[in-house]
Amino acid sequence: MESKFIGCMIGCAIGDALGAAYEGCPFSNVDVTDVAFTGRWTDDTHMMIGMAESLIECRGFNGEHMTWTFIRNWQKEPWRGYGPGPPRVFRLILSGVSWREAAKKLYGGMGSFGNGAAMRIAPIALLYHDKPEELREVAYRSAEITHAHELGMEGAAVQAYAISLALKINKEFSPEEYLKEIAYFTRSRAYRDKLLTAVRLLDERNRRIIVKELGNGVEAFNSVPTAIYCFAKNHEDYAKAVLYAVSLRGDADTIAAMTGAIAGAHHGEEGIPRAWIERLERAEYIKKLARELWKLKTLLSST
Ligand code: F2R
Ligand code: MG
Ligand code: MG
Numbered sequence: 001m002e003s004k005f006i007g008c009m010i011g012c013a014i015g016d017a018l019g020a021a022y023e024g025c026p027f028s029n030v031d032v033t034d035v036a037f038t039g040r041w042t043d044d045t046h047m048m049i050g051m052a053e054s055l056i057e058c059r060g061f062n063g064e065h066m067t068w069t070f071i072r073n074w075q076k077e078p079w080r081g082y083g084p085g086p087p088r089v090f091r092l093i094l095s096g097v098s099w100r101e102a103a104k105k106l107y108g109g110m111g112s113f114g115n116g117a118a119m120r121i122a123p124i125a126l127l128y129h130d131k132p133e134e135l136r137e138v139a140y141r142s143a144e145i146t147h148a149h150e151l152g153m154e155g156a157a158v159q160a161y162a163i164s165l166a167l168k169i170n171k172e173f174s175p176e177e178y179l180k181e182i183a184y185f186t187r188s189r190a191y192r193d194k195l196l197t198a199v200r201l202l203d204e205r206n207r208r209i210i211v212k213e214l215g216n217g218v219e220a221f222n223s224v225p226t227a228i229y230c231f232a233k234n235h236e237d238y239a240k241a242v243l244y245a246v247s248l249r250g251d252a253d254t255i256a257a258m259t260g261a262i263a264g265a266h267h268g269e270e271g272i273p274r275a276w277i278e279r280l281e282r283a284e285y286i287k288k289l290a291r292e293l294w295k296l297k298t299l300l301s302s303t
Contacts, residue, residue: 003269014264017038021037027250034243044119047073050070052293086116113151114220115218115258117155135157136160151221154188158185158228175233176202
């Protein structure tokens with residue numbers, strides 16, 4: 001299980017770094033390779049790291065502490081390619097608005113349904129993987145720091161549940177059953193419909209149809225089901241899953257980061273190409289955080 005914790009976090013960072021060069025590119029049928037892989041990751045991994053740091057320091061979820069950890073990390077490296085929403089939330093908090101209220105002020109008071117809360121969720125998925133209802137609750141509470149819209153929070157819970165299931169996959173894995181189980185977990189029609197569409201598309205070879213039906217956008221509902229699909233379709237191999245995710249273009253770093261977190265949770269560190277880990281920025285630090293989360297998990301389970 002320790003290897004799976006490492007695989008999940010490193011897998012997320014590598015997906016992010018592989019997809020970064022393709023983020024925002026329009027769909028194209030041309031395959032992608034790792035030729036543009038520099039190992040440099042973006043806001044997706046930066047926020048995942050902040051989430052892990054806070055969980056470890058507080059020995060569990062603490063919303064206020066996590067908020068300030070996100071803010072401090074962003075202040076140190078604001079150039080990581082953050083979405084527009086989180087820095088606006090951080091500036092509001094720095095100007096005196098409560099961390100509980102700031103995210104509710106965005107997007108005309110609706111809050112954000114961007115995929116920023118889902119892309120960083122791996123550490124919470126790991127720490128709460130064996131308690132689905134607590135996992136849902138903590139995923140929601142972590143999401144609402146920056147993403148107060150129901151669909152932004154639900155995206156985080158759905159991605160967290162997809163990771164938690166991937167940790168437990170055995171030899172009789174069925175991609176159909178996997179997608180259906182997540183579809184039954186979600187409380188949102190938008191996600192359920194997409195996940196059931198994903199079941200129907202498992203044998204589809206035309207990637208343009210995948211993008212048309214599932215989406216490849218920055219909205220959580222147009223990227224979380226897509227990432228889960230990329231894993232389900234390519235579950236036998238980590239590299240195949242993330243390169244497929246990148247090939248869909250659009251929000252490529254984020255879709256590949258989420259696919260990579262799921263595939264890495266399934267295959268563990270050994271399933272990820274060593275050459276990619278060696279080139280990944282701050283790989284040793286990310287591994288250290290994953291090991292500490294694993295230790296924390298065993299400690300919390302024994303008390
Ligand atoms: N920011 C980017 N990429 C663009 C620039 C990267 C470039 N390479 C660079 O280096 O500068 N990527 C990152 O942002 C995405 C995550 O975004 P997040 O954190 O969810 O932000 P936000 O602003 O909350 O939501 C994103 C967009 O979703 C739409 N949206 C959200 N809520 C909405 C609402 N209630 N109504 C209407 N639209 C809503 C908006 O278009 C938001 O801008 C990831 O891709 C990450 O990699
Ligand atoms: Mg990014
Ligand atoms: Mg992105």
